[in-house]
Amino acid sequence: MGVTSVLARWASTSVHVLIVEVPGWDESRMLLEAELDRRGWRVALSPADADLLAVCGMPGEELRAAFDLLWNQLPGPRTRVSVTTSVALSALLDAAVAHLVDDSRQRKDARARSRPAAAEDQRPDAGEHDGMDHGGMDHGGMDHGGVDHGGMDMPMPGGIPLAGGGDDRDGLEMDVLNVPLGPVLPHWPAGLVVDCVLQGDVIVSAKARVLEAASAPKDEPTTAVTDVAGRRIIRLCDDASNLLALAGWQTAAQNARRLRDDALRGADIADHAAALDRLRRRVERSVLLRWSLKGISLKGISLNEISLKGISLDEIPLKEIGLAAGARANTGNATPPDQATVDIRHRLIGWLREAAVLAGPSSGTQPPAASDSDRARQAQLALAALPELLRGTDLGTARLLIAGLGLDTAALAQTHEQTHE
Incomplete structure (x- = not known):
């Protein structure tokens, strides 16, 4: 003892x-x-x-x-x-x-x-089989978090369905398997479930939904941050940390999270502008990250309509953020204008650049706050765009795309709460 x-x-x-x-x-x-x-x-x-x-x-x-x-x-x-x-x-x-x-x-x-x-199954091998972690099986490095694998015929012991058959893009028959991603995965939007149909490790179709909360937080914000810019920096650093962690750069992810936590404690955000810009430069110079995220882009999505959690720098007058006229094209903002295909590496750089600009002493006035209805509309558009965005990708790429999209499930949860009041 x-x-x-x-x-x-x-x-x-x-x-x-x-x-x-x-x-x-x-x-x-x-x-x-x-x-x-x-x-x-x-x-x-x-x-x-x-x-x-x-x-x-x-x-x-x-x-x-x-x-x-x-x-x-x-x-x-x-x-x-x-x-x-x-x-x-x-x-x-x-x-x-x-x-x-x-x-x-x-x-x-x-x-x-x-x-x-023991009471459920007295077979000699029941204990050994029941101990298997079916909810957390590794499909391309992802823990599916214990979501039911139903909807397929001929289930195997433990609830794992047998794969069916289907034609692939070359006309050959391949196994087809229904696999849900979420709602519990590391660095994953809260409550999101993506029901995927897989051929091999390629998603041939998908449906996205968000599981509901019993209620939204009722209390006032518990952090010391009440200004729009500070809360925006917290969100940007949080999403940057998730994407960097999924890309495998844990040191940079920890740096982004540490900056987020400093802002969360109410530290003067002006003190973080230099650190945010240093992190942005490291991300921008990284050859390995450039190679890791090469070719992964948000295709066919208007980021002027679907901006990360509400407001992008494109909606703020240049004079209010200390940028000279004509400089916007080189800022690498999170939501570049008139661009239907956005590389998620550039989006990541844009998040960090936007956070550094908002934290800097030249940021001037506060950025406008997005209304709850605007945030909800943008989140609904992003959720609706997910099936087409993920079709034809492998599971690892799908995880990076979802992280790069920055889906705001909190806005969807708040809308659901209001409709039931």
């Missing part, structure tokens, strides 16, 4: 946390990530690697079922918390550590988990 207690307390100094986010609760998720960084804890990328499941927000019925399935996949010792406010967040995580090192509690949890599994 003494050795067990010592090992448990040693492991609790670096807890692995699987974060799941409900649409509209992105602020809770960002505050939690900032607290995890402060503690030196790690963000888990799959249930198998997690000690703690942290649910950010109040999920609706479908999301709750997906989160419950994830919870069943966590190995022991394990614990679970619900994050709906920044108040007492540190105390909440301290309590989670206490649960993890409580040996009697963890033994009781393990016994409760083993009884239903």
